[in-house]
Amino acid sequence: MTAHRFLPSGPLTGRIRVPGDKSISHRALMFGALAVGRSRISGLLEGEDVLATAAALRAMGARIERSGDDWVVDGVGVGGLLQPEQALDMGNSGTSTRLLMGLVASHGITAAFTGDASLSKRPMGRVIDPLSTMGASFTPSPGGTLPLVMEGMQPAVPVTYRLPVASAQVKSAVLLAGLNTPGITTVLEPVPTRDHTERMLRGFGAELTVEEADGERIIRIHGPADLHPCDITVPGDPSSAAFFAVAASVVPGSDLVIENVGLNPTRDGIFRVLGQMGSDIEKLDEREVGGEPVADLRVRHAKLKGIKVDPAIAPSMIDEFPVLFVAAAMAEGTTVTSGLDELRVKESDRLFAMAAALMAAGVTLEEREDGLVITGSGGEPLRGTANARVATHLDHRIAMSMAVAGLASRHGVEIDDIEPIATSFPNFTALLDAAAS
Numbered sequence: 001m002t003a004h005r006f007l008p009s010g011p012l013t014g015r016i017r018v019p020g021d022k023s024i025s026h027r028a029l030m031f032g033a034l035a036v037g038r039s040r041i042s043g044l045l046e047g048e049d050v051l052a053t054a055a056a057l058r059a060m061g062a063r064i065e066r067s068g069d070d071w072v073v074d075g076v077g078v079g080g081l082l083q084p085e086q087a088l089d090m091g092n093s094g095t096s097t098r099l100l101m102g103l104v105a106s107h108g109i110t111a112a113f114t115g116d117a118s119l120s121k122r123p124m125g126r127v128i129d130p131l132s133t134m135g136a137s138f139t140p141s142p143g144g145t146l147p148l149v150m151e152g153m154q155p156a157v158p159v160t161y162r163l164p165v166a167s168a169q170v171k172s173a174v175l176l177a178g179l180n181t182p183g184i185t186t187v188l189e190p191v192p193t194r195d196h197t198e199r200m201l202r203g204f205g206a207e208l209t210v211e212e213a214d215g216e217r218i219i220r221i222h223g224p225a226d227l228h229p230c231d232i233t234v235p236g237d238p239s240s241a242a243f244f245a246v247a248a249s250v251v252p253g254s255d256l257v258i259e260n261v262g263l264n265p266t267r268d269g270i271f272r273v274l275g276q277m278g279s280d281i282e283k284l285d286e287r288e289v290g291g292e293p294v295a296d297l298r299v300r301h302a303k304l305k306g307i308k309v310d311p312a313i314a315p316s317m318i319d320e321f322p323v324l325f326v327a328a329a330m331a332e333g334t335t336v337t338s339g340l341d342e343l344r345v346k347e348s349d350r351l352f353a354m355a356a357a358l359m360a361a362g363v364t365l366e367e368r369e370d371g372l373v374i375t376g377s378g379g380e381p382l383r384g385t386a387n388a389r390v391a392t393h394l395d396h397r398i399a400m401s402m403a404v405a406g407l408a409s410r411h412g413v414e415i416d417d418i419e420p421i422a423t424s425f426p427n428f429t430a431l432l433d434a435a436a437s
């Protein structure tokens, strides 16, 4: 554990570039590992979560190496994953775990999955259920958690599965299992979630269709798929950009350009909500990178106002609520959020963790079962923490959100551990120092 005090900051200015998108990076490695031949990835996020995916894929036979600024992946072909000799250590990464479980499910191999204390509390039943109906078998820890051992089934059985929770990880686990399953595997998605799996699998040559009927998305994958290698450019991560967008919005005098931000409509909810709160965020040089919409964002300080956040927008900003709560704490008036039950099963219980952290920093709020109600300071700096240390519960996004709160405070905010930040945003503090100097 490495404690750190984030001090009040002057304006954030200049230009920064956030690292590659975490969701896209995981998928680029996985699909590259299943293609026949060599894929090249530029802009890969070199965070611990993505490196855990790379290590697991290597343990199952793929060759993955850094080559200059890029990464090259020599795939084994769909159906070609090998039995790993040791347990696959997933670290803190739910995405690695759930998506790789999908891959293993339709290969005739047995794999053990382990993770850190945070990941070992997170529910895996949501992927165990559909993957079991496809033929895989599981020995999880009590409560359906890691560590667990799973045995894949080859050939697996194609299923039609309606997602009971709005989760791109569950959707992707089933679709990835479908890659090596003969026939058509179908996922019904009543609430749209991030669609990187669908976009990228098509790019790799999978026969995947998306249709809309009766208000839900119907995603079909034809297996077994033949994936051809691809060259992929990973856009910057909007979830990482969000910390800087909020920081520049709440610190007076800021005028910051965040370059290369992915703005996939299933991911850009935070920017829409900040817009509703009165932020000043301008999209510059809108373009396409790696099949995803991208822009540079110019963010200037603005007076934010509290709003009622529409719960329907939640899936498109599910990872950005912790930092939205910081924006709400600096806004004028009250911000009401609801429909956020999923936040309780992320890297930490993010409603509980952010309520406790913000209260320790002097914010007035109410924690409800499915959201927070936050009374903003009207732009006045937050008090900050004097003798208290904020608990981050092994959650990178709690750490980075409270870092932003520290910048906008009178006394700074001390957090108990900055190490988890390296899971998704290894150069976060360096970029913060650069922008705030």
Ligand code: S3P
Residues within 6 Å of the ligand: 022, 023, 024, 095, 166, 167, 168, 169, 170, 172, 194, 318, 319, 342
């Ligand atoms: C992710 C999906 C989301 C998100 C996570 C990454 C993905 O999780 O919170 O950080 O890459 O598919 P859920 O699908 O569980 O909501």
